[in-house]
Amino acid sequence: MSETTSETTSETLHDVTVTVNGLRRSAAVPARRLLSDFLRHDLELTGTHVGCEHGVCGACTVLVDGQPMRSCLMFAVTAQDHAITTVEGLCTAPDARVAPTGESMNPVQQAFAECHGLQCGFCTPGFLTTVTAYLEENPAPTSEQAREAISGNLCRCTGYQNIVKSVLRAAEIKAERAERAEGESGDSGESGDSGEEQA
Secondary structure, three states: OOEEEOOOOOOEEEEEEEEEOOEEEEEEEEOOOEHHHHHHHHOOOOOOOOOOOOOOOOOOEEEEOOEEEEHHHOEHHHHOOOEEEOHHHHOOOOOOEEOOOOOEEOHHHHHHHHOOOOOOOOOHHHHHHHHHHHHHHOOOOOHHHHHHHOOOOOOOOOOOHHHHHHHHHHHHHHHHHHHHHHHHHHHHHHHHHHHHHHO
16 A cells, blocks of 8 residues: 555545455545545445444445445555455355346345335445345344344335345345255266266
8 A cells, every 4th residue: 555645635645455346446545535435436336325424324334355344434544455345246246146137136136126125225235235244154044133134234214024034035045046056066067977978
C-alpha cells in the first residue's frame, strides 16, 4: 500500500488493492474512507447498500475472506490484500447456477426469489451475504437457527417469515446442487473409464 497526496485536498491518499468478487481492484483513497464507500464510489459496486452507517442494520454486509462484515464499520485501508465478496459476486460463486428465470444465482439468491424473501430490496444484499456465509458453517439449519442467523439484519418490510423460509429453502437448494454435482462427477468418472477401455 503506497501513499500519495491528492491535488484537490491536502489529504494523504493510500493505494488500496483488494480482490473483489475474484478480481484484483485498486484505488487511491483517504485513510478514513469506509469500505462501503470504497466499494460503492471508488469501485462502482453499488449492490452494497448503506443504511444506518452505525453497523446496526446489516444492509452493508459483505464477505471479507468469507466472513460477514459490516462494510460501514471497516476502513478500506484495512481491507488491503483481503478477498471481498459483494452481492454482485454471489451470482458468479462456484455454487451459482442458472435459475428458471435464466439468471445465474447462488442457492441463497434463488431461495429468496422463490420464497419472496424480499419486498423493497434495500436490506436484501446484506441478508444474501449473511446467509451465504451462515450456510457454509451450518448447511442444515432448523427454523430457530435460521431466525437466529438473520437476527443481526433489519428488514422493515417483510416481517421476516419469508426470509426464514428463504434460509431453509437455500439450505435445500445447496444440498440438491451438491448431490447433483456429486452424481455428475460419478457419471463422468464412469464415462472416462469406458473411454480408456476403448482407446
